[in-house]
Amino acid sequence: MLTILFDGVAYGMLLFVLSVGLCVTLGLMNFINLAHGAFAMAGGYLTVVMMNWYGISFYWCLPAAFIVSAVLGVFLERTLYSRLYDKTHLDQVLFSIGLIFVATAAVDYVMGASQQIINLPAHLNGRFEFLGASIGVYRLFVIVICGLLTVALQFVIGRTRFGSRLRASVDDGRVARGLGIDVTFIFALTFAFGSGLAGLGGALGASILSMDPTFPLKYMIYFLIVIAVGGTTTITGPFFASILLGVADVAGKYFVPSIGGFIIYSIMVLVLIFKPEGLFARSTKR
Amino acid sequence: MSVASATDMSAAAAGPASLRLMSxxxxxxxxxxFWGIAVACGLSTLAPALGFTVPVIPTKLMLMSEILILGLLALSIDLTLxxxxxxxxxxxxxxGIGAYTAGLMAKYGAGVAPLSDPLLGLLGAGLAAGVVGFATSFLVLRGSDLTRLMVTLGVALIVEELVNKLKDITGGTDGLQGVMSSSVLGIWDFDLYGYTAFWYALGITFLCFWFCRRLVNSPFGYSLRAIKGNALRARAIGMPVNARLIQVYTLSAFIAGVAGGLLAQTTQFASPDMVAFHRSADSLLMVIFGGAGHLYGGLIGAAIFRVMQDFLSNITPQYWLFWVxxxxxxxxxxxxxxxxxLMMAASQKYIAKVPPKSGALK
Structure with missing residues (x-):
């Protein structure tokens, strides 16, 4: 029981790192980027290539995945995404689906359609018993990393000057612009950072989540659920939503495998119906 | 006297507008x-029998029926979008619901003759999809575009999950096999080459298209356009916005169900592939390829999309998604x-270049 809870929390933490960038950019620019998972896939595949082809240590792969995905993100943001901010949601969705298709086919072409497997360093494998729960070392590692990231994120957004500018831009972009905050720059930076986090999540998750060319499509729905449940105005909302989703998904697969994803999809639809702005969102009346 | 003049007045006032609507x-x-070309495509398959070959038009009947069916699906999206x-x-x-309904009716209705009738199967497919559409239409009324996208996506995923899990009924991932419809109208059997399938698909697609065309040129259709333009104002002038949206969403689901039923009947197969996410995405792409809001957009888009898919898959199988x-x-x-x-922009350029003859064009 505790094991399931633990695995669920690890999974949820991973989902949070993967999707937090999307939540912030969605709240910031009202831009629905379904291709967010493609950046995670970039990070994951980079890890696979670096470890399996060149034998580089796993610990070097994590920052590399972050940096490469972030650079990729800011490049695409400046060249393509920025043209779509004033278009309709439908255009944005179509555009990002197009990106998913391109990414999927490109990865399929380069790496093949099969699932990629990485060999973690030996000291990250294995399990130990703690308070009756069997705890995987790697999952603990994931929780620690993601936990540190979450604290760091919360600190940056809540305590720094950049964070307060970001929050101002999310709350009301026009007024923020009027106060002299460079919203475009903040957005580009946030987009890069969010993509980088997704890449890092992909690298961390390369051995837990199955890494194959359909990754962006498969996990798109999870990101959407996190947004739907967590809302886009804070980062604590998506955090709790991710943990909830992670635990629910792992527990669901363990206890009632026959109905699979049915529960979480239903939860998403129900939340969207009754609380369209998210379960944990501050109720902002404008 | 005064009554007569009043009706004259109102008729004169209504004249130009109603004339414009009629035109x-x-x-x-x-x-x-357009429809002539569609018929010609079908007839061209008879050409080899007469001793000559048609070089341009592909003589692939199954592909053409599929284009028609996908076009019908795209048409249903065009109606809502x-x-x-x-x-x-x-x-x-x-x-997918339509495909499985028609497939199941054909498979298990074989003993009970009328149930495996293709037209009845289509009706059942449409009704089943329509009922689900009606039930889920209330979800679509709420929220923004983003919420709608996610809710519709969620519903599609739930249906896909159901299809995969209800193995006893749907055959799970193996798909529903042994779908054998009886002959169309009791006359034409489904043949190996797809002659019947093509004409049947063409007939049904045209019928649905004709219905949609009547619909969008009716007051109902104009009220939809008003809602699209500005739902708030439409409500202010007394339009039942929510009721209209529920109606059109249900109708669109019905047509999509008919399209699914057609595919199941003509390919004699129903698989989870028919409910998969890429089906929803592809059909949306077709409408966007062709152009939304003209009814023909979906049909043209489906033709371009499917021909492109056929062409590119031959060159680089499995990587054609990249080009899409x-x-x-x-x-x-x-x-x-x-x-x-694009075509409208081109024709407007042409009209601007060639000065119209007197009275021929406005």
């Missing part, structure tokens, strides 16, 4: 051309309103 609903030459402005990413759910993605990105960035938008 908007008139069939144009290019519409005849192009006219009512409802964004949906879950039309594949209704398509590229085309999609370019379309969103540079082209408004798809192929029809």
């Amino acid at each position: 908007a609903a008139r069939w144009r030459w290019y519409e005849f051309l 192009g006219y009512a402005g409802l964004v949906t990413l879950g039309q594949g759910a209704f398509f 993605g590229i085309v999609l990105i370019l379309l969103v960035l540079f082209v408004r309103n798809g192929v029809i938008g």
Whole structure:
């Protein structure tokens, strides 16, 4: 029981790192980027290539995945995404689906359609018993990393000057612009950072989540659920939503495998119906 | 006397507007051309039997029936997207429900003769999808475009999950096999080459198209366009906005179900592939390829999409998604309103260049 809870929390933490960038950019620019998972896939595949082809240590792969995905993100943001901010949601969705298709086919072409497997360093494998729960070392590692990231994120957004500018831009972009905050720059930076986090999540998750060319499509729905449940105005909302989703998904697969994803999809639809702005969102009346 | 003059007055006042509406609903030459080409495509398959070959038009009947069916699915999306402005990413759910309903009716109705009748199967497929559409239409009323996209996507995923899990009924991932419909109208059997399938699909697609065309040129259709333009104002002038949206969403689900039923009957197969996410995405792409809000957009888009898929899959199997993605990105960035938008822009340029003869054009 505790094991399931633990695995669920690890999974949820991973989902949070993967999707937090999307939540912030969605709240910031009202831009629905379904291709967010493609950046995670970039990070994951980079890890696979670096470890399996060149034998580089796993610990070097994590920052590399972050940096490469972030650079990729800011490049695409400046060249393509920025043209779509004033278009309709439908255009944005179509555009990002197009990106998913391109990414999927490109990865399929380069790496093949099969699932990629990485060999973690030996000291990250294995399990130990703690308070009756069997705890995987790697999952603990994931929780620690993601936990540190979450604290760091919360600190940056809540305590720094950049964070307060970001929050101002999310709350009301026009007024923020009027106060002299460079919203475009903040957005580009946030987009890069969010993509980088997704890449890092992909690298961390390369051995837990199955890494194959359909990754962006498969996990798109999870990101959407996190947004739907967590809302886009804070980062604590998506955090709790991710943990909830992670635990629910792992527990669901363990206890009632026959109905699979049915529960979480239903939860998403129900939340969207009754609380369209998210379960944990501050109720902002404008 | 005064009554008569009053009616005269109102008739005169109503004159130009109603005339304009009537002329908007008139069939144009290019519409005849369009359906003429569709019929010619079917007839061209008879050409080899007569001793000559048609080089341009592909003699692939199965491909052409599939284009018609996908076109019908795209048409159903055009109805909600192009006219009512409802964004949906879950039309594949209704398509799949229709396909499985028709498939099951044909499979298990074989003993009970009337149930395996193809037309009855289509009706059942449409009704099943329509009922689900009606039930889920209330979800679509709420929230923004984004919420709608996610809700429709969620519904489609639930349906896909159901299809995969209810192995006893749907056959799970193996698909539903042994779908054998009885002959169309009791006369034409489904043959190996797909002659019956093609004409049957063409007939049904045209019928649905004709119905949609009547619908969008009716007051109902104009009220949809008003809602798309500005739902708040439409409500202010007394339009039952929610009721209209529910109606059109249900109708669109019905048509998507019919399209799904058609595919199951003509291919004699129903598989989870028919409810998969890419089905919803592809059909949305077709509408965007062709251009939303003209009814023809979906049909043209389906033809382009499917021919492109056939062509590119021959060159680079499995990587054709890449090209679809590229085309999609370019379309969103540079082209408004798809192929029809391009053609209209071209024709307007042409008209501007050639001065119209007196009275021929306004």
